[in-house]
Amino acid sequence: MSKVVKFGGSSLANAEQFRKVADIIRADKSRRYVVPSAPGKRFRGDTKVTDMLYECYGIAEEGGDFKESLEKIRARYQEILDGLGMTLSLEQEFAAIEKNFRKKAGRDYAASRGEYLNGIILASYLKYEFIDAAEVIFFADQDGTWDAERTRKVLAERLKSCKNAVIPGFYGSLPDGRVKTFSRGGSDITGSIVAQAAGVDVYENWTDVSGFLIADPRIIKNPKGIEVITYRELRELSYMGATVLHEDAIFPVRQEGIPINIRNTNAPEDEGTWIVGSTCQKSKYVITGIAGKKGFCSVSVEKDMMNSEIGFGRKVLSAFEEQGISFEHMPSGIDTLTVFVHQDEFMDKEQKVVAGIHRMVRPDTIEIESDLALIAVVGRGMKSTRGTAGRIFSALAHSNVNVKMIDQGSSELNIIIGVENADFENAIRAIYDIFVLTAI
Numbered sequence: 376m377s378k379v380v381k382f383g384g385s386s387l388a389n390a391e392q393f394r395k396v397a398d399i400i401r402a403d404k405s406r407r408y409v410v411p412s413a414p415g416k417r418f419r420g421d422t423k424v425t426d427m428l429y430e431c432y433g434i435a436e437e438g439g440d441f442k443e444s445l446e447k448i449r450a451r452y453q454e455i456l457d458g459l460g461m462t463l464s465l466e467q468e469f470a471a472i473e474k475n476f477r478k479k480a481g482r483d484y485a486a487s488r489g490e491y492l493n494g495i496i497l498a499s500y501l502k503y504e505f506i507d508a509a510e511v512i513f514f515a516d517q518d519g520t521w522d523a524e525r526t527r528k529v530l531a532e533r534l535k536s537c538k539n540a541v542i543p544g545f546y547g548s549l550p551d552g553r554v555k556t557f558s559r560g561g562s563d564i565t566g567s568i569v570a571q572a573a574g575v576d577v578y579e580n581w582t583d584v585s586g587f588l589i590a591d592p593r594i595i596k597n598p599k600g601i602e603v604i605t606y607r608e609l610r611e612l613s614y615m616g617a618t619v620l621h622e623d624a625i626f627p628v629r630q631e632g633i634p635i636n637i638r639n640t641n642a643p644e645d646e647g648t649w650i651v652g653s654t655c656q657k658s659k660y661v662i663t664g665i666a667g668k669k670g671f672c673s674v675s676v677e678k679d680m681m682n683s684e685i686g687f688g689r690k691v692l693s694a695f696e697e698q699g700i701s702f703e704h705m706p707s708g709i710d711t712l713t714v715f716v717h718q719d720e721f722m723d724k725e726q727k728v729v730a731g732i733h734r735m736v737r738p739d740t741i742e743i744e745s746d747l748a749l750i751a752v753v754g755r756g757m758k759s760t761r762g763t764a765g766r767i768f769s770a771l772a773h774s775n776v777n778v779k780m781i782d783q784g785s786s787e788l789n790i791i792i793g794v795e796n797a798d799f800e801n802a803i804r805a806i807y808d809i810f811v812l813t814a815i
């Protein structure tokens with residue numbers, strides 16, 4: 376058994392957290408490769424080192440005096456070293472950073488130093504080998520396309536020769552050697568890439584919550600946690616946002632069938648959430664999770680005999696495509712078709728889209744409705760459980776929620792419900808209550 380363990384910023388924000396991390400790693404010999412983030416917030420209102428680096432580099436880029444700003448960053452690391460009683464000196468590292476900032480080495484280089492320095496400290500504290508991510512993780516171009524093939528080859532080869540290593544998260548290098556980062560929160564992706572290349576059995580992702588919750592705790596008080604979720608279910612719940620795990624982190628491990636275990640550094644005894652390819656394990660409550668988002672618009676197009684007009688749907692969608700708008704859902708009837716889009720993306724281009732639809736399909740009417748919310752009710756258990764939809768809609772009716780749209784994916788993995796923004800919270804509470812509370 377071998378594992379890759381990734382620790383997020385709050386897990387490595389200060390010396391106390393570093394100690395917890397080291398205890399976790401030492402408690403299980405199979406935790407062979409460690410991917411750290413940069414130090415995150417130590418308390419509410421604190422600043423992440425990554426943000427401090429962006430700010431510091433911003434000053435450098437404008438030719439300003441960034442010494443004081445860099446000093447504050449150095450102090451964050453010194454606080455960790457002192458708290459751990461380590462004598463490791465980062466003087467040379469900071470001299471190199473200062474020099475490279477003056478040379479305007481780039482924003483990505485600047486941001487990457489957060490995990491780079493944290494990796495050096497953690498490797499030294501654990502007595503593990505340090506592998507600079509720039510030497511083993513590669514991007515194909517400036518747009519950030521990850522070079523999977525080259526990375527895999529070089530990284531797998533490099534890991535073969537070492538039993539334990541620390542590989543900083545978030546960055547890699549471009550073909551010309553310059554440092555490039557993933558998008559924010561990208562250390563999760565690094566962890567997944569390392570897990571794939573090392574061919575480990577589990578990718579443990581340690582953060583400050585005990586995994587995913589069935590529903591948003593800002594809406595539901597103390598929601599139950601999700602024990603097991605499939606990759607596909609997680610994708611369907613993407614309205615949850617990427618607060619726990621970066622969206623792109625599932626792809627490298629998914630290819631290899633490596634499960635991700637989300638764990639809590641501050642409560643290591645909790646089992647957390649398992650994200651798996653497939654499972655015969657039924658979810659406890661028929662539904663695995665509920666997630667939703669406000670701020671959608673619906674554009675309903677009506678035309679007699681629409682259903683027999685070849686290319687109708689494509690033409691309507693091309694009016695959105697022309698304006699660079701992606702659509703979220705597209706339920707349809709015999710002579711109607713409705714396209715759901717994000718209101719903020721759509722607002723400024725509304726008239727252009729409407730004109731485009733008129734031009735392309737000559738509809739009888741076009742109706743637009745705004746301030747809608749979409750709720751995804753997701754569960755692999757739905758397929759084998761009769762009456763799921765019935766329960767959802769009777770619960771919503773009891774709570775006086777008017778359902779404006781229903782869309783069930785043909786995989787029977789999810790049911791998407793459209794309601795007015797104002798009914799959003801009520802609807803989520805009603806669905807949670809009927810499936811989770813009354814099931815206990």
Ligand code: ASP
Nearest residue numbers: 412413425559560561562
């Ligand atoms: N430190 C980076 C960020 O704050 C990457 C990460 O933590 O995953 O976004």
